Amino acid sequence: MRHGFAPGRICSHWEDQMRILINGRTVDEDFIERVEEISEQNIKRCMQCGTCSASCPMEADMDLSPRVVMHFTQMGLRDVVQGANTVWICASCHTCEARCPRGVDLPKIMEAIRLLTLRKNKDAVDPRQLEATVIDEAPQAAMVGCFRKLTA
Amino acid sequence: MKVSYYPGCTLKTKARNLEDTAIGALAVLGVELVELPRWNCCGAVTSLAQDDLLHMLAPVRDLIRAKEQGSDKLVTICSMCYNTLARANLLMRNDAEKRDALNRFMDEEPDYAGEVEVIHLLNFIRDEVGWDKLRAAVRRPLTGLRVAPYYGCTLVRPAEVAIEPAVDATVFEKFIEALGAQLVHNPGAFDCCGSYQILSHPKQALAASAELLGKAKNKGADVLALSCPLCDYNLGKRQNELVADHGLESKLPTIYFTQLLAVALGLDSSLCHFELNHEGTRSLLEERNLISTVAV
Amino acid sequence: MSTTAPIGEDKIVAKVTSKHVPIYVMGKRYDVPDSLTIMKAMEYAGYKFIRGCGCRGGICGACGTVYKKPDDYKIHVGLACQTVVQEGMHLTQIPFYPATRTVFDYEQTPAVAEAVFKAYPELFRCVACNACTKICPMDVPVMDYVAAIKRGDFEKATELSFDCIQCGLCASRCMAEMAQYHIAQMVRRIYGGKIKPKATHLAVMVDNVKAGKFKDGLEQLKKADVATLKQLYMSKDAREIEPNMSEDEWVPTNNAYL
CATH class of the missing domain: 1.10.1060.10 (Alpha-helical ferredoxin)
Known part of the structure; x- marks a missing residue:
């Protein structure tokens, strides 16, 4: 099995739901507040230009592109954002952060969204399920980085 | 000249080729890398949450070790260690509140306020050895070897710890030229190889790796030079998969910049541990008569 | 009761006349003599150890205990059999804590x-x-x-x-x-x-055992009566003991069996 782990999916692929309902009741203010608090970023600065998505090396396999994660976070769609695989595929490469014309530090926002799940003791990877051949060959830095970003 | 040195875990196992060539080559250049007497894993990646100081403890402890050694400089080679240590250092320098919280928590350690400067080996060579001295020390110029530099993410992002600003970075290029090699412009020099996602999302990481290797290959590079053991794993050791499954047209050997240095300085190639490299690295250098052929 | 305390027990015999101090075991107060170890104090208070107690000599690791003192925030720790009670301490033993232990085949495991x-x-x-x-x-x-x-x-x-x-x-x-x-x-x-390289001197000693170098000495001990054994064991002249913190080069005066 090459694709070792399923990220911690909480809800299904948003595109399968065809449309997303947005009204006063769907806005999770607490989610917006927590993301801004943990990341120390003002998510309203994002103007949806899409530079982040165009720059992202992992975007092709994301449920939601980084731009859409920003948009849905602005709208407080906690379940959709936390249910997408985006933050679990993000490699914290900081390309989006370097290129954002609005100075938004997206990797910090990705981290905040990851932490909202990890802090409830839900892991996105299980170290004990790593393939033995991979541990034989991978550098320690890969294991340390992966477990720090993707386990609680 | 002696300078404190932080190796990082991988350099003691999978990337011995990176450490041994660095120590050997720097000795020839008159620099002794003095390993910290006691150090722990730096954490490889930085905490990006303002309320997560826990993951800052590891790199800060290493910086404290350097300070205890009486050093004002700490040289690192692994790109990930460099980034993690440098960012932790900036936090300790610039954020009084978090610095105090960390110092209070580590009540068994002396206080630290960012007194040590974290320096990547490329910058150390640029500033403390200098290109002229490096050129003069070359015994076996890498003439005709077409080398593409690969900075990756962690040497240049975020901007506050970049070894040189990404858009204008020339340190790797000047290093390659000083060794007498032919510099190949690499459009993917700052692209991401997928990093630690090689473990959790290998398909995506390998796709990113294949794309960036293709960019260097298309420019006619013979070899990709890098400084990160994790990049070398994704780009070098997993390269057969990039060719088989991810559309990389042909192979491109990878090499640590310190190995290029060791070869150019004429050091014994056994120091280079090419058995730990991409399978094509040794044969490429043998073909170009840069190292002597040895029975494997 | 014998007038001579057996070797090793002199340190832990309770002075019953000593002052009593309050300690709190899992939140409950007991007044115990202040010279007792935590383990002895708990037994004094009526606890009986089925688990959480082993060698009583600070080696087996069965009686790990954590405690707090009244005036600081720190977690303090000690082996119950080695740590003397302190006034006002709150303690609990943690003789066992669930821990992941991976079974591995020693013979088949490479040294990497x-x-x-x-x-x-x-x-x-x-x-x-x-x-x-x-x-x-x-x-x-x-x-x-x-x-x-x-x-x-x-x-x-x-x-x-x-x-x-x-x-x-x-x-x-x-x-x-x-x-x-x-x-x-x-x-x-x-x-x-x-x-780690094999210890060559160990192989030499094993060969010595096999060759019967120690046979006579052991036979003599087996034949000795209790009084002689006590004399041999207790007397400083009869039994030369390696001093604490002695150098690696230390050897006994009588090196007949080395």
Whole structure:
């Protein structure tokens, strides 16, 4: 099995739901507040230009592109954002952060969204399920980085 | 000249080729890398949450070790260690509140306020050895070897710890030229190889790796030079998969910049541990008569 | 009662006339003589140990105990059999803490770092918080040996973890939820059995045993009566004991059996 782990999916692929309902009741203010608090970023600065998505090396396999994660976070769609695989595929490469014309530090926002799940003791990877051949060959830095970003 | 040195875990196992060539080559250049007497894993990646100081403890402890050694400089080679240590250092320098919280928590350690400067080996060579001295020390110029530099993410992002600003970075290029090699412009020099996602999302990481290797290959590079053991794993050791499954047209050997240095300085190639490299690295250098052929 | 206390027991005989102090075991107050160890004090208070007690000599690691003092926030730690009670201490024994232990086939396991990485991948979750070192009752630098294992330095890890008595308190405090002491034990087994050069003098001594070098001496002991044995055991003249902290070069005056 090459694709070792399923990220911690909480809800299904948003595109399968065809449309997303947005009204006063769907806005999770607490989610917006927590993301801004943990990341120390003002998510309203994002103007949806899409530079982040165009720059992202992992975007092709994301449920939601980084731009859409920003948009849905602005709208407080906690379940959709936390249910997408985006933050679990993000490699914290900081390309989006370097290129954002609005100075938004997206990797910090990705981290905040990851932490909202990890802090409830839900892991996105299980170290004990790593393939033995991979541990034989991978550098320690890969294991340390992966477990720090993707386990609680 | 002696300078404190932080190796990082991988350099003691999978990337011995990176450490041994660095120590050997720097000795020839008159620099002794003095390993910290006691150090722990730096954490490889930085905490990006303002309320997560826990993951800052590891790199800060290493910086404290350097300070205890009486050093004002700490040289690192692994790109990930460099980034993690440098960012932790900036936090300790610039954020009084978090610095105090960390110092209070580590009540068994002396206080630290960012007194040590974290320096990547490329910058150390640029500033403390200098290109002229490096050129003069070359015994076996890498003439005709077409080398593409690969900075990756962690040497240049975020901007506050970049070894040189990404858009204008020339340190790797000047290093390659000083060794007498032919510099190949690499459009993917700052692209991401997928990093630690090689473990959790290998398909995506390998796709990113294949794309960036293709960019260097298309420019006619013979070899990709890098400084990160994790990049070398994704780009070098997993390269057969990039060719088989991810559309990389042909192979491109990878090499640590310190190995290029060791070869150019004429050091014994056994120091280079090419058995730990991409399978094509040794044969490429043998073909170009840069190292002597040895029975494997 | 014999007038001569058997060797080893003189240190832990309670002075019943000593002052009583309050201690709190799992929140309940007991007034106990202030000269007792935690283990003796708990027995004094009526506890009977079925688990959480072993050698009573500070070696077996069965009686790890954590306690708080009235005036500081620190977690203090000690072996119940070795630690004397203090006035106002709140304590509980943690004789066992669930810990992941990977079964491995010693014969089939190669002496490489990756063998341990595969058995305990959670090793790489260490954040260097140092809570393990702080709680260790044996002053083992746990965080440092974990760091050594992560970089594959088995020699260093063996040296640093050598005093570990497997009490498991480190695992109880671990942020990364690993069992440091089991990981270190695997490392020591691999290092001791497969990496460290064999001790040549041991082979010589085994050959000596096989050749009957010690036969006469053992026969003499077997034939001796109780009085002679006591004399041999107790008398400083009859039995030469290696002094504490003696140098490696120390040898007994009578080296007939070396």
